[in-house]
């Protein structure tokens with residue numbers, strides 16, 4: 300998709316900064332722009348795109364959706380409504396609904412979370428009771444906590460949604476299943492009878508995504524509205540279970556993978572803004588007889604920012620690698636082969652949390668690295684933080700996902716001890732976990748991260764087993780050990796992130812020009828060295844690092860910062876964000892940050908007049924003692 304084509308759409312870019320719009324105006328403006336933008340985007344995506352093209356388009360979608368400084372009310376339509384139809388619909392359901400959805404004849408969302416439940420899907424309370432007499436499902440929200448709460452676009456935008464509801468047949472629950480539900484009249488957009496809709500209110504970010512609530516009062520839908528690829532309800536009410544009840548969770552795995560690439564993009568945007576600003580900002584005078592230096596020449600500033608460049612590369616390489624796994628597992632699922640699904644689930648449950656934790660922290664560090672001007676909304680760093688930090692919670696709250704990954708790691712380790720073979724990304728757990736002497740090479744450090752993971756997983760399994768031997772139930776033992784279960788998952792995730800980044804770069808290095816190869820491998824070295832220093836406690840405990848080795852690592856880290864400095868601006872320019880997409884007074888390519896700050900300041904409605912009407916109404920009487 301050509302960004303120039305998108306950006307040239309008349310009216311897409313705001314002349315009035317969104318910051319000065321009301322909550323309602325922000326939403327209305329975002330709808331206006333989404334329609335403008337979507338007409339262009341829509342004409343460029345098709346079924347036959349390659350994995351790489353699709354991902355790039357998603358990547359570009361993500362990049363381009365940044366135009367809004369927030370996300371679009373159409374976001375869930377693309378990122379969950381359509382994927383759920385694809386993944387959960389029968390062939391005929393896909394045929395019918397995909398045409399309508401891709402043509403934007405209907406706009407959908409994905410309604411799973413309720414006021415009372417987000418994490419615990421099996422606790423969802425929205426009911427879908429099958430009526431064999433009319434061959435319909437009756438959707439009902441029995442109590443307030445069963446209202447759907449959070450789905451993007453649900454409040455005023457979508458007219459259809461996938462509702463994840465508990466299926467009841469003849470009084471028996473058959474678990475959570477996806478239902479295609481029309482929620483608004485296609486002509487009038489009025490909520491249909493028995494449907495209550497509204498917006499959940501202002502949030503830290505996502506304020507144009509139109510997150511809403513949805514309540515049902517015995518609302519009837521026909522039998523063919525249950526998406527029946529993985530499980531079916533026959534006309535007479537016979538329930539036909541799917542091969543694996545977790546297949547209904549498939550969309551969430553897809554989005555978790557999408558989030559890893561989204562974090563690469565968000566972080567790239569933030570560090571482009573902060574680093575370009577750091578190149579033009581001059582401050583302080585360490586050498587009395589010299590001009591104020593660029594703040595980018597302060598090594599502390601390089602420490603704050605260069606890791607963000609390397610992390611964006613690491614997330615992107617891991618995301619591309621994970622997409623390949625996702626697509627191959629999806630093909631296997633289509634032919635009924637399920638045995639690689641647990642590994643994909645575990646990987647997504649590691650990489651989504653780690654990429655969102657790191658990206659959120661590093662985007663905030665990019666903001667802080669810009670001093671006072673980083674605090675301006677016109678810098679677009681606070682909004683970028685708001686978008687990124689949401690991903691810590693949505694699509695599976697990070698702690699919960701790390702515990703899911705721990706579940707797989709514990710199973711793998713216990714199986715390994717009993718002689719069962721390990722496979723895929725967990726195969727390294729069978730490796731030697733005793734490190735005789737520290738190996739400070741990149742591969743040596745990555746190996747040390749694998750040793751740390753092995754040791755943390757084996758030790759938390761021992762804790763679990765000791766608790767169970769002491770008489771604790773498996774559930775209580777699990778809860779007691781859960782802090783160290785998440786730590787073991789994080790260690791596994793770190794080992795995956797590091798080794799995949801290195802191996803994916805090695806694959807690409809062969810085709811790079813020597814200068815480019817040198818710079819990109821410096822970033823890999825920086826990333827590995829940074830994390831070895833961040834996790835020096837684990838290295839001391841499990842990888843036989845000595846204080847001399849740490850001293851050497853610190854010097855290497857400082858030298859790497861110095862080596863990367865000359866290419867730092869070029870590295871963020873290489874992310875190739877157009878100014879309109881960065882949408883930042885500090886990050887524009889021309890470096891005119893001060894002029895842009897002033898231009899944006901003058902757009903404040905308060906600057907329309909020299910004296911605000913409150914002077915005469917309140918201040919003057921107050922100052923004259925007349926109030």
Ligand SMILES: CCCCCCCCCCCCCCCCCCCCC/C=C/C(=O)SCCNC(=O)CCNC(=O)[C@H](O)C(C)(C)COP(=O)(O)OP(=O)(O)OC[C@H]1O[C@@H](n2cnc3c(N)ncnc32)[C@H](O)[C@@H]1OP(=O)(O)O
Pocket residue numbers: 332333334336337340357360361364371373374375377378409411412417418419420421451545546548549551552554557558561640641644692693694695696699703706707710
């Ligand atoms: C601008 C103009 C318009 C155009 C658009 C342009 C742009 C468009 C696109 C780009 C936009 C830019 C950004 C894109 C980024 C993406 C953002 C998308 C927005 C997302 C918004 C948020 C949506 C949501 O949050 S949806 C709700 C998500 N909710 C959750 O994730 C809930 C988390 N909870 C769970 O998953 C489960 O409850 C779980 C797993 C915690 C427990 O499940 P359980 O049933 O209780 O299982 P349990 O008893 O624990 O047993 C576990 C068992 O099951 C296996 N398992 C679990 N889950 C899965 C799975 N998913 N797949 C496979 N297997 C699974 C697990 O392995 C265990 O197995 P065993 O150990 O063998 O028993």
Ligand SMILES: Cc1cc2nc3c(=O)[nH]c(=O)nc-3n(C[C@H](O)[C@H](O)[C@H](O)COP(=O)(O)OP(=O)(O)OC[C@H]3O[C@@H](n4cnc5c(N)ncnc54)[C@H](O)[C@@H]3O)c2cc1C
Pocket residue numbers: 375409410411412415416417418419448449450451505510689692693694695696698699702
């Ligand atoms: C910006 C945004 C957009 C969203 N969009 C959508 C959407 O479009 N559609 C949709 O359906 N949902 C959406 N959600 C909802 C989101 O999926 C849920 O918020 C998320 O799944 C977390 O569930 P929760 O909010 O109930 O938190 P909870 O699960 O209540 O988590 C609260 C705390 O409890 C802890 N906790 C919970 N369970 C466990 C456990 N088993 N072990 C240990 N600790 C636990 C968590 O770690 C956390 O610290 C969105 C949320 C946000 C923030």
